[in-house]
Amino acid sequence: MPTRQEIENLKAGWKKDPCWDIADTEGFEEHKDELQKFQDHWEREWKDREQGRKEGLCVVYDINMALLDYIEALERRIERLENKE
Numbered sequence: 001m002p003t004r005q006e007i008e009n010l011k012a013g014w015k016k017d018p019c020w021d022i023a024d025t026e027g028f029e030e031h032k033d034e035l036q037k038f039q040d041h042w043e044r045e046w047k048d049r050e051q052g053r054k055e056g057l058c059v060v061y062d063i064n065m066a067l068l069d070y071i072e073a074l075e076r077r078i079e080r081l082e083n084k085e
Contacts, residue, residue, distance in 0.1 A: 002028055011038055018042070 002010075007028065014022045023036035058068055 001030060007031055015042060
C-alpha cells in the first residue's frame with residue numbers, strides 16, 4: 001500500500017508530465033477514485049485557463065476564436081520551420 005507521501009509524489013510527477021491516466025498507475029489501484037478525481041480536476045483547470053487565455057486574446061486583437069486558432073497554428077508551423085535549420 002502506497003504511503004500518503006508516495007501518492008503526493010505521484011500526483012506531483014503527473015502534473016509535471018500528464019501523459020498517462022494517473023488512476024491506472026500500477027501499485028496505486030486502491031487510490032483509483034482519488035487519482036481520477038485529481039486528474040479530472042486538473043484537466044478541467046487547464047482547459048478553463050486555456051479558454052480564458054484565448055478569449056482574452058480575441059478581445060485584445062478583436063478577432064474571433066477561429067481566426068485566433070488559425071494564427072496560432074501558423075505560429076507553431078513557423079517555429080517548427082525555423083527550428084529545422
